[in-house]
Amino acid sequence: MSFKTLTMSLFAGTMLAGASVAAPLQVAIDSSPAGLDPHLITAFNSVVIVQNNIYEGLTAIAQDLSVVPALAESWTISEDGKTYTFKLAAGVTFHDGTAFDAEDVAASIRRVQSADIASPLASRVTPITSINIVDPLTIELGMDAPFAPILTSLSTVAIVPAEAETNKEALQQVPVGTGPFKFVEWQPNGFIRLEANADYRVAGKPSLEGVTFNFVPESATRQVGVTSGQYHLLPGIDPATALQLQGQPNVTVEETRDLSYTLIGMNAERAPFTDARVREAVNYALNRDEIIQGALFGAGVPAGPLSPALVNWAIDTSEYACYTQDVEKAKALLAEAGVTTPVKVTMPVLPRQDVRDIAQVVQQQLAAVGIEVELVNQEIGQFVQDWRNSNFDMFASANGGSPDPDEYFYRTFRTGGSTNVFKYSDAEIDSWLDAGRSETDAAARKATYDEVQTKLACQGPAAHIAYGNYFTAVNAAVQGFEIYANGRLTSLVDVTLN
Structure with missing residues (x-):
C-alpha cells in the first residue's frame, strides 16, 4: 500500500x-x-x-510570555552573568536532512549581527561579543557586560543552516528550518x-x-x-x-x-519633525479614545510605549500629559517650533484595514491643528521598502511587541538601532537604554525603563496609538x-x- x-x-x-x-x-x-527569511522579515504575513x-530559536516564548527551552534543552549562566552555556537538543535535523549542531547556532547569530545582511533583529544580539563552540551540542555565548534580556532575545533569532550565513537571497523564497x-x-x-x-x-x-x-x-x-x-x-x-x-x-x-500596537511614526530627520516640540504637538492633537472607538470598535486601550499586558513594566497612560487631547496646546507648540501652518506631509499606510481606519481618523485630528496629511496607500512590499529606507515624513503602521522592554526600545529608539527607521537620536535615551540592558537588578531596570517611557511617550518619534485586542x-x-x-x-x- x-x-x-x-x-x-x-x-x-x-x-x-x-x-x-x-x-x-x-x-x-x-x-x-x-519574503520568508526569518532574519529579514518584518511584516505580519511573513512572521x-x-x-x-518553519523555524525555531534556542529558546521560545510560552503562552504566559515566559521563556522556555527550544533548540537549547538547557543552559547555565556564569557567576558574573557574562557567559551563557547552552546544551543543544540531540538528533535534530533541518528540513533538508542535514544535521543541526552548534555551528549552525554560531552562524545564525553571526548572520543576524552582519552589517551585510542588515537584519532588523541585529540589535537583539549585538551584546554577544564571543561565540565558542565547545562541542557539536554545546555552545558558549560571551558578553562584555551582563545582558538581562538575552534569553528572550534569542527566542526571536531563528536558527538557519550554517551554509546560509552570508547568503541574503536563499531563504527568502525557500526557507529551511528545524x-x-x-x-x-x-x-x-x-x-x-x-x-x-x-x-x-x-x-x-x-x-x-x-x-x-x-x-x-x-x-x-x-x-x-x-x-x-x-x-x-x-x-x-x-x-x-x-x-x-x-x-x-x-x-x-x-x-x-x-502585545502589538498601532503607531504613527515621524521621521526625525525631516522637517518639521526634527523638533521635539512638533512631535509633542502631534500627541496633543490626537484623541486616542476617539480613534479606538471609530477605527477599532472600542476593542483596545490607548497605547503608551509598552503594552499594559507587561504589568511589571508599563506606565499607565494617564500619567502622560500629552495623552489628553489639547488642540490649542498643539498649536502653541507648533508656533514655538517656528512651524508655519498649514504644513503638508505625506503618510504611507500599512495595507491593513485597522491601520487604514486609524490613519483616516488621525488625518482628521491633525488637520485641526494645521498639519495636513496626504495618505499614501501602498502594497506591502513597497510599504516595507520605504519604511526600511526611512522614505517617509510620517507613516501609519503596526508593530509586534515583546516580553522584555529592551527588545523593542533598543532596536527602535537607540541611535543606530536596527529598526530605528525614524533616524531618531537622543543621548539621554541612549544612556538609559544602555543601562537597561546591562542592569540585572529588577527594580533598577524598572526605574530606568520608566524614564525611557516617560520621555518617549510625548517627545519620541512614534506616537503610539492603541494596543488592540x-x-x-x-x-x-x-x-x-x-x-x-x-x-x-x-x-x-x-x-x-x-
Whole structure:
C-alpha cells in the first residue's frame, strides 16, 4: 500500500469514528508575504508563517510570555552573568536532512549581527561579543557586560543552516528550518503550503498533515470560508471582522490583549519633525479614545510605549500629559517650533484595514491643528521598502511587541538601532537604554525603563496609538489551538482537526 493510499484510508477511518484527523490545516490571510527569511522579515504575513512553524530559536516564548527551552534543552549562566552555556537538543535535523549542531547556532547569530545582511533583529544580539563552540551540542555565548534580556532575545533569532550565513537571497523564497512544519510550495497570489516535519524533534508532533496559508484579499470571502469550514483559521483579524464573526455558527473568536500596537511614526530627520516640540504637538492633537472607538470598535486601550499586558513594566497612560487631547496646546507648540501652518506631509499606510481606519481618523485630528496629511496607500512590499529606507515624513503602521522592554526600545529608539527607521537620536535615551540592558537588578531596570517611557511617550518619534485586542477566528473543526499575545501560531504543533 502506498503512503498516499494509507493516508487516505486513515483519513476515512478517523472521519467515520469522529476522531481527529491528520489533515492539512487551512489558514487564510489577506496577502502574500514579502519574503520568508526569518532574519529579514518584518511584516505580519511573513512572521506568522515562518516563526515557530518553519523555524525555531534556542529558546521560545510560552503562552504566559515566559521563556522556555527550544533548540537549547538547557543552559547555565556564569557567576558574573557574562557567559551563557547552552546544551543543544540531540538528533535534530533541518528540513533538508542535514544535521543541526552548534555551528549552525554560531552562524545564525553571526548572520543576524552582519552589517551585510542588515537584519532588523541585529540589535537583539549585538551584546554577544564571543561565540565558542565547545562541542557539536554545546555552545558558549560571551558578553562584555551582563545582558538581562538575552534569553528572550534569542527566542526571536531563528536558527538557519550554517551554509546560509552570508547568503541574503536563499531563504527568502525557500526557507529551511528545524520546526514542526517544512516548506513545500509557494504559489504567488495563491498559497504557501507546508507539510508536517516527519523528523521533528518532539515525538508524535505535529498531529496535522500540514498547513496551507491561503492568500485571500477579500475579508468577506475569508469570513464565509471560516464559517463554512473551507478555512480553519483566520489569524490576527481586525476588530470589525471579529465583531461580524461573533456568534456565527461553527466559529469561535479567540481573544487576548495584544502585545502589538498601532503607531504613527515621524521621521526625525525631516522637517518639521526634527523638533521635539512638533512631535509633542502631534500627541496633543490626537484623541486616542476617539480613534479606538471609530477605527477599532472600542476593542483596545490607548497605547503608551509598552503594552499594559507587561504589568511589571508599563506606565499607565494617564500619567502622560500629552495623552489628553489639547488642540490649542498643539498649536502653541507648533508656533514655538517656528512651524508655519498649514504644513503638508505625506503618510504611507500599512495595507491593513485597522491601520487604514486609524490613519483616516488621525488625518482628521491633525488637520485641526494645521498639519495636513496626504495618505499614501501602498502594497506591502513597497510599504516595507520605504519604511526600511526611512522614505517617509510620517507613516501609519503596526508593530509586534515583546516580553522584555529592551527588545523593542533598543532596536527602535537607540541611535543606530536596527529598526530605528525614524533616524531618531537622543543621548539621554541612549544612556538609559544602555543601562537597561546591562542592569540585572529588577527594580533598577524598572526605574530606568520608566524614564525611557516617560520621555518617549510625548517627545519620541512614534506616537503610539492603541494596543488592540488580538483576535483569531477558529473553525469548530480545530482542536487544541491556543492564542498567543505575541501573534505567533506557536500552538499549531498541538492542533488536530475533527
